[in-house]
Amino acid sequence: MIKVDFSQWWDIPLTDRSIGLQNYDQIIIFSCDYFEINATIFNTWIVMALLTLVSWLATRDLNKKKENSKLQTLLEELVLWLQKETRENSGSKNQQYLGMALGLFCFILTANLLTFIPWFRPPTASLSTTMALAAIVFMAIPYFAIKNAGVKGYLKKFIDPLPIMLPMNIFSEIFSILAMGLRLFGNMLSGVMFASILSAFVPFFAPLTMQTLGLLTGSIQAYIFALLALVYTSSVRNEKETE
């Protein structure tokens, strides 16, 4: 039994919406017996489809033309800018972090900037999405550390100044990642909440300014998430090669 219900996804959240944490993930769009797709997952798919479409359009005919298209120039500029950032932050072997950082940055930026569509609830304003993104970084830290410095070098980080600091180091490892997910979630949720609360009092123009501010906050948050992921993953690397 398949049910499709777009009515809740479609209604504009600013006009009349119950404000709450719990109903954000509970807008069910598709349901098939026990299998449910909520609005957060659906909006994530929209973002993914948009990113895939833009990159496909930009890289479609790379060899045929001699002159670059505008879209390709834009994406090249983005990649070069992030390459510069990685070079400043993560030493000599910076090329390996670029894919992760660029993926995180593009996904979060697109999700945050799409909030200018009134009925689009950004997937980054749901705790499950941001925690999944933080989990990616959490898995990437041991991967890059073992790849660059070996198992010994990775485990050495935990007893760095003294072996007695072991519990502290484990705590800081876990909580820095948790804080990353919570920061993105809190920023985006406060933006959405603030706009919807303001629109209950002053309907048209006051929420508009807050939404505009939300675009700025969203892009800064995307930058910060990618930068922190870079800093954390490149914290352990082979020191001999960097100097």
Place this chain on the structure above:
Amino acid sequence: MEPLEIIAAASVLGACICMGIGSIGSALGEGNAAASALKAMSQQPDEANRIRSTMFVSLAMIETTALYSLLIAFLVLYANPFWKYFINQ
């Protein structure tokens, strides 16, 4: 007073106090960070880009404390565990 009334009043008050006091520290800290970053940028304009990116990262770090209090305020207002406990009783 009924327990539910006490919980409602206490959670509204708690959320307001939590946001009010919780944001003081991070506001002062962000002000300090931005002021010293501006000072450093005016003294060394060549290093402005690097200072700016470091400033953004540290601003996000400082902002986290205010966001924790925001999350606690939301938790207390919309997902209060004691509320459900007394309703089910």
